[in-house]
Amino acid sequence: MKKIVAENIDKWYGQLEVLKKISLSVDAGEVVAVIGPSGSGKSTFLRCLNRLEEIDGGRIEVDGEVLVETGAAGVVYAPDADSRRICRKMGMVFQQFNLFPHLTVLENLIEAPMLVKGLAKEAIIPEAEALLRKVGLFEKRDNYPARLSGGQKQRVAIARALAMKPEIMLFDEPTSALDPELTGEVLRAMRQLAEEHMTMVVVTHEMGFAREVANRVVFMDQGEIVEEGKPAELFSRPQHPRTQAFLNSML
Numbered sequence: 001m002k003k004i005v006a007e008n009i010d011k012w013y014g015q016l017e018v019l020k021k022i023s024l025s026v027d028a029g030e031v032v033a034v035i036g037p038s039g040s041g042k043s044t045f046l047r048c049l050n051r052l053e054e055i056d057g058g059r060i061e062v063d064g065e066v067l068v069e070t071g072a073a074g075v076v077y078a079p080d081a082d083s084r085r086i087c088r089k090m091g092m093v094f095q096q097f098n099l100f101p102h103l104t105v106l107e108n109l110i111e112a113p114m115l116v117k118g119l120a121k122e123a124i125i126p127e128a129e130a131l132l133r134k135v136g137l138f139e140k141r142d143n144y145p146a147r148l149s150g151g152q153k154q155r156v157a158i159a160r161a162l163a164m165k166p167e168i169m170l171f172d173e174p175t176s177a178l179d180p181e182l183t184g185e186v187l188r189a190m191r192q193l194a195e196e197h198m199t200m201v202v203v204t205h206e207m208g209f210a211r212e213v214a215n216r217v218v219f220m221d222q223g224e225i226v227e228e229g230k231p232a233e234l235f236s237r238p239q240h241p242r243t244q245a246f247l248n249s250m251l
Contacts, residue, residue: 001028003063003168003199004049008070010057011044011223018044020223022058026168029197033210033231036220037246042203043095043172045220049201050087050170051077062086063167088116091161095173097153099145105132105156106141109163116164124163131159135189151182155189169193171202207250211235219243 004026011019018041026032034042047053049060051067054077059069067086068077077083099108109128113119132138135155145153154174161169171190175183187209194200194213204210210217211231218228219240227240238244 001064002026002061003028003030004201005061006045006049006058007060008058009045009048009055009060011041011048011053012056018223019048019055022220022223022225024218024225024228026199026201028199030216031194031198031200031202031214032216032218033214034201034203034218034220035205035207035210035246036226040220041223042220046092046170046172046201046203050090050092051083052092063089088164089166090168090170091164091166092170092172093154093157093161093174095176097145097150097157097177099153099156099160101145104142104144105137105148108145108156109160112160113163128159128163131162132156134162134192135159136185149182150178151185154178154182154186158186158189158193168199168201171200171204173203173205175204175206205250207235207247219246221246 002025006022006024009019009022022045036042044053048055055068055075057070057075060067065086066078067083068075078086103111106128109131110121110124113124114121129138132141135158137152137155140148140152175186187206191213214231216228217231217234219226221242227234227238227243235247238247
């Protein structure tokens with residue numbers, strides 16, 4: 001089953017076209033890594049999937065439901081309540097951790113399920129604690145974010161996104177703000193999700209992760225999908241000169 005279907009996505013910032021007829025589908029349980037140079041539109045595309053950015057043309061379907069489509073009247077999104085419900089199927093982890101500094105680690109996890117889903121605190125705490133164990137941070141449950149390392153903050157951010165029980169996880173350069181020694185602990189948490197068959201779209205500059213964990217790698221440049229394929233093929237035999245040049249600079 002297709003979890004995400006994006007067709008002919010256009011996005012403009014003023015006179016600048018940042019996404020040019022992008023089409024991509026993601027199967028249930030698939031891990032898709034999106035790579036490419038800075039400014040190629042990777043993060044913008046990811047943010048369009050969950051309506052953090054609104055598109056200027058195209059169609060997006062999530063888990064069989066239409067989030068947005070373009071017709072004779074232009075771009076039409078699902079009604080707000082439906083849009084919010086559809087977008088809640090996707091959890092997102094950002095480059096900057098975006099934790100609430102005034103809340104403890106545990107409070108960061110339970111805030112959204114309580115406010116957005118109306119769950120009782122007593123009901124969500126055991127699930128939140130289980131998620132903290134999953135990312136290896138149960139002992140930090142009562143700490144504030146200022147007491148955590150960057151890698152720990154990002155693992156809390158992953159657990160916080162999982163607390164909403166999404167069917168799809170979106171990662172926007174989740175390790176780019178981290179020192180190299182902290183990157184591994186975040187990638188291990190993501191690798192575990194992949195092993196559990198979580199549907200994931202990961203914008204990343206970690207070529208090792210893309211090669212080892214992704215089912216498919218998508219190379220973007222200048223607002224376009226230039227090439228995509230299985231990691232073994234794309235990394236060893238890239239077909240497009242732009243892909244070849246990028247990988248030569250990265251590997």
